[in-house]
Amino acid sequence: MIINIFKAIILGIVEGITEWLPISSTGHLILVDEFIKMDISPAFTEMFNVVIQLGAIMAVVVLYFDKLNPFSVKKDAQQKSDTWSLWSKVIVACVPAAVLGLIFDDYLDAHFHRFLPVAIMLIVYGIAFIVVEKQNKSKTPKCTSLADFTYKAALIVGFFQVLSLIPGTSRSGATILGAILIGASRFVATEFSFFLGIPVMFGASGLKIVKFLANGNTFGVQEILVLLVGMVTAFIVSIIAIKFLLDYIKRNDFTVFGWYRIILGAILIIYWLVAM
Template sequence: MLDIIKVIILGIVEGITEWLPVSSTGHLILVGDILQPDLSDAFMEMFNVVIQLGAIMAVVVLYFHKLNPFSPKKTQKQKLLTWQMWIKVLIASVPAAVVGLLFNDYLDAIFYKPLPVAVMLIVYGVLFIVVENRNKHVRPKVTKISELSVQMLVWIGVFQMLALIPGTSRSGATIVGALMIGISRGVAAEFTFFLAIPVMFGASFLKLIGFGLSFTAKEAGLLILGCVVSFGVSVLAIKFLMGYIKNHDFKVFGYYRIVLGAIIIIAAIVQMIIA
């Protein structure tokens, strides 16, 4: 029963932090260290990635019409634009896919720890504040996904690649990159949602294969529970974020990241002194 409660908490954390630019992996590492479920480290590493499937299904459900190039409700032009959008998503996914396949295990071994997470939380928190202050009186160049150029897609893809370091935040990195090159907040957030689909499905598939698909009944049940919870919470988080950015900027998330990162560093220092 205790592990069920812990998995529900982790599912809630994933659902909220996957879409808000505050690092879902970072929060799952930190919360997991506090909760310490009675499960193997290998399972928990896989669990933290695979419950993203629940989160990504929230995007598919909420944006199904916009994502579906076969919708009978769309004109031929709208269907063509949908295919073009998917091509843009795939182009922007290439950098992270290549680096992830080659170096994911290496990056996890080095950075999958509280202190590196804290540093990346602070770095990108500062970036959010700096970029938003710079853009305060600047009109965005791009207000529609159809206006994204190949050069912009590559730039966004590079920032998504940087998010392979835990604590960076995939949504946070891609949104910062998009804002820096003049993309509106709404387009930056929405394209980040769509960009997550191939990336997160791919990452989850690799983790499942790496784990060996050899689950006990308990592990399978907890994994499904985590996905279901993250799906439900993600629906609420996505709706909240898209409503929030209509009238606000991303600086509040920058401040939150800085404060959280500082708390983690202070806690690590105190722990070292006590030890």
């Protein structure tokens, strides 16, 4: 059990860092699991890799609680209305991924939760980030605050989020790219991506837990401890990662993450070819 808890800490650290940086958390968890396998059932490991995200998303809830709370006594009527409007846009953006995720979840698990697809997606979206940032350098963002973010923009970003159903894409990466392409500043794109993750991750985690139990699996003491340790670790590391990213993009663009994805993807493809 001690070894599995130690592995859960490692996976929690990976989740906490990669969930918010546009480099694919699920992809990294799949890759880490290739080398650090927990001595628990494959069904639990698959569920763990998704549900651990609850710890990461709670970091957003804590950091942005005042901003996201429409019932705050500190807010006047207009501020409360703006908060409800933000939540409405988040829900609109969640619809495409929620519908298609329910339909294709099993298919994607069976065909894309593998080494090679993750490596390919890392490279594809790494190139996308470099190209988009190169084109974006001479442009002035049209949307510089969340109040400027329209329902149409939210829906478009929601369709970009669908792309992240394939492991290796990155939910934050796809949504940030989508928002930047339609004129949002990097900061607005990043914050909206954070907020969009709240219903998405709660929904995805709930679905995985229901499927885990529906297939006759149960939670023993070891499983509960491992899951809790992973989630708490992901929460703590996420707090640090979110603050780092928000500070970083005030002075830099996302190009470095594009190169990281390409280099990692290339290394993984070479490893895959050698392993064959």
